[in-house]
Amino acid sequence: MSSLSHGHSTVSRDYDVIIVGAGVLGAALGATLGRQGRRTLVLERDLRVPDRIVGELLQPGGYRALQALGLQECTEDIDAIPCYGYHIQSATKQTVAIQYPVVEPASMAEKKPRYQGRSFHHGRFVDKLRQACHHTPNVTMVEATVNKLLRCPVTQRVIGIQCYSKIATDETAQPSEQDRQYYQYYAPLTIIADGCFSKFRRECGASMPQNVSHFCGFILRDCTLPTPHHGHVLLTPSAPILMYQIGTHETRILVDIPGKLPSIGNGDMKKYLLKHIAPHLPSSVTTSFHKALETERFRVMPNSRLPGHLTQEDGVLVLGDALNMRHPLTGAGMTVALNDVLLLRSLLSPAAIPDLWDDMAMRQCKLALHTGRKSYACVLNVLAHGIYTIFAADPQDPQMKVMQLGCFNYFRLGEQWVDGPVGLLGGIYHSQWLLLGHFYSVAMYGLWLILSGRAASIDARPSFVACLLALPMNLVRCAITLWAASWLLLPAMLAEFLA
Template sequence: MSTTPVEEFEVIIVGAGIAGCAAAKAFGTDGRKVLLLERDLSEPDRIVGELLQPGGINSLKSLGLEDCVEGIDGIPCYGYGVIRKGETVEIPYPIDPETEEQAVGKSFHHGRFIQNLRKAATHTENVTVRELTVNSLLREDDSDKVVGVSAQSKTNEYFRFYAPLTIVCDGLFSKFRKEFTTKTPDVRSNFVGFIIKDLELPLPNRGHVVLAQPSPILMYQISAHDTRVLVDVPGKLPSVSTGDLKAYLEETVGPELPESIRVKFIEALQTERLRSMPNGFLPPSANQSVGMILVGDAMNMRHPLTGGGMTVAFNDIVLLREFLSPENVPSFTDYETIAQQMNSFHWKRKNYCTAINVLAMALYRLFAANHDADLEVLQRGCFSYFQKGGDCVDGPVGLLSGLIQRPIVLIYHFFAVAFHAMYIEAKINGWSGAHLSFIMFFTVLYTACVTILPYLWSEAKY
């Protein structure tokens, strides 16, 4: 085993993904000496992280990274289409009152976007990018203070790098999360993803959510000829090797799709590789480590149903750059000031991430009704609520897109859906008076509460 000489930096960033590349660009631009480490710099091939909401686009612009969504055959996205029992409702992104232009997101192949981000980080002054696997965090003798990392090359050359601050952005399957928090992701389902070639979606330049049984299906175009399909599979994932997963998609999921999509869906199952990713919830933790910060999916996750992960990550880097700017923290050796700034960071980010996190989890519970009669009542009411248009879609999609940063708006609309669901159910069943008051009111309201309140509480208590 050979070890190279010690190298020192101001900040070490572990992981050159969404958050890591953005952080490297931000801190390097601010004049910090940055080392960005990634175990594999070849283009990643993932089935998630392919739709960036308008709020994420705005954060990219703040970081000077807006060009990274260009030149990758990406597709502009102007909102969503929700399909339920053959009916489709369009949910457009809101109009910016200042520019009078509609907000726009972007969908793309994840790997192409990542390579552009890595290129931007590499070309940023003060940033060094190395292809190395970080094996462990280095700590000061007899303390928990992180002072650097040890890393290994593919040729088994070993390195030790030192910096007063290490930012860990190693993603969903974080190696170092356990050194920061005892919380672990709560995984309820898996996304099974594949590509459908040349599929004509009902609403061009829109993400599509099919409210199917037992859980939702997502579809959005990510390049000129490729449409991503993500099927949520609750519980234990059927086996790929035995053919059980393919059979599940053909026999259970296929019949739930609109006829215009079903044929292409079944055809793609015969030729495309099926891949899966776990869908989990991990509430954020306040940073209490000395010399180390955890960001991105390593620190905070939500169900990817609403495509909010990258938007939260980029906004976190915008805030992190603000709170740890050279004006606020001249030296990263000032751990007391960093702790104060990270406490402020934790509470400020809540305005942004709470609405996105809770909306993703609550909508997933609602859309994955799985033959639960009470949830199906609420789901039916939600779809009808969207059909009303106006503020009934502007508020929810403003939250989902990262353009509205007030959690109270989420609470208002969620319970507005609950009361609307009561009204719709009363019309369907001809209920009125005491029967409606004592049965429907408490049933629907209770269902709404158990759908959203656990996630609000998880966000609030940390």
């Protein structure tokens, strides 16, 4: 039977699998392993409903994985909003709406069904996942802080964890050393899924994340988005803005801030938002935005990049944001996590590995996971890096500004050109060659803009003579832009494949 405990007196000490962290990946994996008959212990530092400003947009590829895991009910009864695609606004306030691809094979109906995602309050979704995990047979959930990995004194293999819970009833206080009660649990496999601020990442041989920028996020109340049921990406001279509805009356706005963060306490953040963000918002959003600046709490979190690595140590496996991160502008984090769970469902099944103490079989499982996840994780990681770099291009960088203009206008070419890129963005397609092809198609489109004299504006109409006279210089610009585009994409792809 499953059980949920805030204490340890009635909890067994020996399991098949221990999962550290009950976020999206930890809770989904706990439920999945429990259904397969694995005795699973899930440990979470705080089982209250989480309060985060990211992890609120589930792309179609993640929603499809959630359905395959039999956990789609976790998006029900949480006021989740269907998401059908993206609305993109350029720095000059031109707009284009792009939809996710048609589901294949499409029916013969007049209106063909399209892939769709979901947006919601992160905490509500995670809470539903935890409830599903808690009610799964063979799963035990315990509220406790894991502070140590236990190792065999001879082989140094990880054989379990040590954790503590506090005696005091004050939920807001950190337990002092004398208030802590330590407990030890043992299992042949310990899975580290303790998030982006993982305390065990370095100990397990994974790299440390590289900070790229920060998001400042808050909620807009009763906001009217230009294209309902779409994620909105607004390009500005400073950095992109992301908006999406997370409830009937709430819309999340995330403002990307490169470099040093303005202070929230002394009012600098509010001044920054008024000066650099407010002028670029659609008119339908302006009233809600200004009201939110006066009434809502600003939240800040780092945006980091971390290529995934193979976990070499026996007895432990690092997953989720503890293993692999990308810029959240593309909303790919939960999609990668849920597809990892889907892949592990077969790799860790009792039929595949009857005995989890079999280290040779587990090493093969880890290698299969590492290579198998590259098909989707590599595409989404590289895409997030590329799109963020282009959309956050410095106005003084002419090559990236051409790529930004080319990318935006490439999306305006029509469905036959957009289905590939938006399918990759949505985690629906997992082809590195498709990514490579469309990236260089965007680059070629940018080169055409240079040669046709439209690098500054797509609406420019220079004469043939002017284009001819500028041709030598524009050919040089094309070569530099193509080099910059290749330098943006190829090293990122290589880093993902060699990780």
